[in-house]
Amino acid sequence: SAVISQKPSRDICQRGTSLTIQCQVDSQVTMMFWYRQQPGQSLTLIATANQGSEATYESGFVIDKFPISRPNLTFSTLTVSNMSPEDSSIYLCSVQRGISGANVLTFGAGSRLTVL
Amino acid sequence: DAKTTQPPSMDCAEGRAANLPCNHSTISGNEYVYWYRQIHSQGPQYIIHGLKNNETNEMASLIITEDRKSSTLILPHATLRDTAVYYCIAHNYGQNFVFGPGTRLSVLP
Numbered sequence: 274s275a276v277i278s279q280k281p282s283r284d285i286c287q288r289g290t291s292l293t294i295q296c297q298v299d300s301q302v303t304m305m306f307w308y309r310q311q312p313g314q315s316l317t318l319i320a321t322a323n324q325g326s327e328a329t330y331e332s333g334f335v336i337d338k339f340p341i342s343r344p345n346l347t348f349s350t351l352t353v354s355n356m357s358p359e360d361s362s363i364y365l366c367s368v369q370r371g372i373s374g375a376n377v378l379t380f381g382a383g384s385r386l387t388v389l
Numbered sequence: 390d391a392k393t394t395q396p397p398s399m400d401c402a403e404g405r406a407a408n409l410p411c412n413h414s415t416i417s418g419n420e421y422v423y424w425y426r427q428i429h430s431q432g433p434q435y436i437i438h439g440l441k442n443n444e445t446n447e448m449a450s451l452i453i454t455e456d457r458k459s460s461t462l463i464l465p466h467a468t469l470r471d472t473a474v475y476y477c478i479a480h481n482y483g484q485n486f487v488f489g490p491g492t493r494l495s496v497l498p
Contacts, residue, residue: 277432306485308488314490315476315488315489315490315491316433316488317488318485318486318487321485331485365432365433367432372438373438374440375421375423375438375440375480375482376480376482377423377435377438378425378433378435378486379435380432380433380434381432382431382432383430383431383432385430
């Protein structure tokens with residue numbers, strides 16, 4: 274199965290600043306997914322990142338706030354722009370792989386952001 | 390994806406079987422049932438999936454009713470390390486995975 278590394282694992286940021294989260298996969302993948310998990314909540318998909326095209330954002334998430342890069346088939350970044358305390362969350366990167374005719378998600382360990 | 394319903398929390402004694410139910414009464418014929426779990430401070434981990442037949446792997450067993458409207462995840466001998474939030478997802482190929490609130494399983498010594 275794919276191994277996913279995320280950096281930073283955690284950070285404390287000041288209001289109004291931006292932070293870029295990196296996601297590195299040990300194999301080439303077509304699609305990478307970025308999720309947000311707010312405190313005490315479940316996961317919410319932010320966007321899907323395909324190499325060579327613009328990311329596809331879910332309802333409620335916009336490119337200006339969460340710009341995503343996908344320069345190659347093993348790497349992606351998510352930037353959280355102009356942060357406010359409401360952006361304090363765990364941000365998770367994931368990829369899909371095929372198992373027994375179905376798609377299965379593999380996740381990184383997540384990046385825990387605290388915005389003061 | 391079809392909506393799934395799970396109890397918000399469950400307790401299980403260490404060493405006993407943990408049976409986690411999931412209702413997916415509106416599941417379509419092409420949707421698989423997936424189970425993931427999230428141990429505190431970690432990313433979600435895939436456990437098992439199935440379409441119609443019961444499935445078993447090294448982590449768990451998945452029992453799907455004949456009408457496919459519900460399923461049960463079975464951890465045969467729960468340990469303290471199985472304490473986690475368990476997510477049941479009905480998912481169609483090509484769609485995005487939608488995570489509900491899940492079931493918080495506490496394995497008690």
